[in-house]
Amino acid sequence: MMMKKPKEKDSLFSINLIAIEGDGSFPCPQCGMTISPEDETEENYKVIDTTVVNNELTELIIECGKCRTTIKLVGFQQ
Ligand SMILES: [Zn+2]
Numbered sequence: 001m002m003m004k005k006p007k008e009k010d011s012l013f014s015i016n017l018i019a020i021e022g023d024g025s026f027p028c029p030q031c032g033m034t035i036s037p038e039d040e041t042e043e044n045y046k047v048i049d050t051t052v053v054n055n056e057l058t059e060l061i062i063e064c065g066k067c068r069t070t071i072k073l074v075g076f077q078q
Contacts, residue, residue, distance in 0.1 A: 018075035030069035035062070037073070045071075 013029040017037075020026050025036035035045045044065045051059035060073040 012070050012072055014072045014074060016075040017073055017077070028064045028067060028069060029071065030064060031067035033064065033066045035064065035071075 015026055015029070017024060023036065023038060025034050025038070027033065028035055033044065039045075042065065045062045046065060047060065048063050048070065049061040050057060057076050058074070060076075062071050062073060063069070064071060
């Protein structure tokens, strides 16, 4: 595992989208299921919270639809 454990919440994983190539899909850090941001059906993930700065999305908190792990997405391209 390449990311450090956050101190405030032990179940929060962080994914940097800049490091992801292709269509932006990535495996869930917990269960390995492929999560695709292009899929908006909420079957593979559910949006919990969003952070918008200057009308631009900077952070997205999602929940894996399979194992319900909370994942934080950062690094959205402007
Ligand atoms: Zn999962």
